[in-house]
Amino acid sequence: MLLSFAAFVCAAAARPPVHEPEDHFSAVNDPEQVRSAAIKRLLEVFGMDDPPAAHAHKQQPPQYMLDLYNTVADANGVTKVPNLLEGNTVRSFFDKLHSEQVEYRFNLSTVARTEKVLTAELHLFKLRPQAKLKQHHFCQVSVYQLFDTSRSNNTQEKKLLSSRLVPVHTTGWEVFTITHAVRSWMSDDGSNLGLRVTVRTLGGSQMDMKAIRFASGRSHHQSKQPMLVVFTDDGRRSTTLENTGMISATSGLPHAPLAGSPSRSARSVDYSEEEGVSLPCQRLPLYVDFEEIGWSGWIVSPRGYNAYHCKGSCPFPLGQNMKPTNHATVQSIINALKLIKGIETPCCVPEKLFSINLLFFDDEENVVLKQYNDMVAGSCGCH
Structure with a gap:
C-alpha cells in the first residue's frame, strides 16, 4: 500500500517546489525518510504544513x-455536484463563553487571514x-455585534446584524446571517467581543427569557450547542478539467476501466504485461x-478514497476510444512514420479530474x- 500511496503523491505533485532538487525522492534511501517526505508532500496537496493534532475527541461532529x-x-x-458548495471551505465553531446569558463568542484563530x-x-x-x-x-429575535467603546472612536455598544420574526411555540434550529461581523473580526481579531441576542414582543417590549429560550453550551446537549458556521474560499483554483455537470457514480465516474470498445488496433496491443506488452490506455484503481x-x-x-490512475500505451492509430487530442494524434503519426528522431508516442494521462x-x-x-480539486482521475486519454 505504501508503494501505491507514494505513487499517488508523486502524481499529485509532479512538479516539486523550487527549493527541492528534482531527484528529491530518489536521493533518499531510508524508507522512513521516503515515507516522511511523501506525507509532507501530501500535506502540501491538502494545503497544510502539519496534520492537525489527533485529539481524543470528546465532541461529535x-x-x-x-x-x-x-x-x-x-x-x-x-463531489456529487460541482459548485453546490459556496467557496471551498466550511468551518464550524462552538460558543466559547458557555454562558447562560444570550451572549456568544467564537474563536476564529484557525481561519487564515488569506x-x-x-x-x-x-x-x-x-x-x-x-x-x-x-x-x-x-417574537422578534435580533442579533447584535458587541463593541468596546474604550478602545476605539466607535461610540456604539452594539450593532444590529440580523433581525426577524420567530414563532414562539416551535422548537428547532434558527439561523441568522452575521457575515459583516465575522469579516470585521478577521480584519481585527481584537474587535471580537462576541454577539448578543435579544428577544422582544411585536410591541417592542422585552420578553421573559424563561419563555423564549435558546440552548446554551453549559446546560444542554452538545447537539444543541450554539454554533457559528463560516463559508470561505482559500484561493485555490482548479488547474485542470473539472466536470461542470452533475457527477454520479454511474455516469461521471464509471466503475469499469476505460479501455474503450474493442477494435483491431486495441486488440493488437491487448496483451498482459507479463508478455512484455503494455495494455492500452485505461483507468486503474x-x-x-x-x-x-x-x-x-x-x-x-x-x-x-480511490484516486485512480492512468496507465497503458497509446498505439498508432489512435482511435476515438482513446480520447486523443489533435496534438496527440499528430504526434502518434510522426512517431509511427519515424519522420523525426526521438518523438515518443503520446502519454496516457487523466482526461477528467x-x-x-x-x-x-x-x-x-x-x-x-x-x-480539494483535481484529486480523482475520472477518465483517461492519450495526450
Missing part, C-alpha cells in the same frame, strides 16, 4: 456538518417555552487509505469541510 458533507459528497468523498469570508451564520437551537404564552404567537497514512485520528470522512471533500477536526477541535 455537528449534525449540520455531517449533513452538509453528505449533501455535497458521495460515500467516497467525491481566506475570503463569503457567508457566516449563527445557528441557535430554540427550546420549547417553559410557560404558556397565549397572548404571543411570534489507486486507493488512498487515510488510516494507513496515520490520519484517521483527525479525519472524520472519508476513511479513504474530479474533486473530493474532506470532513475533519482542526487543531482547536472545530469541524471543517474542505473541497
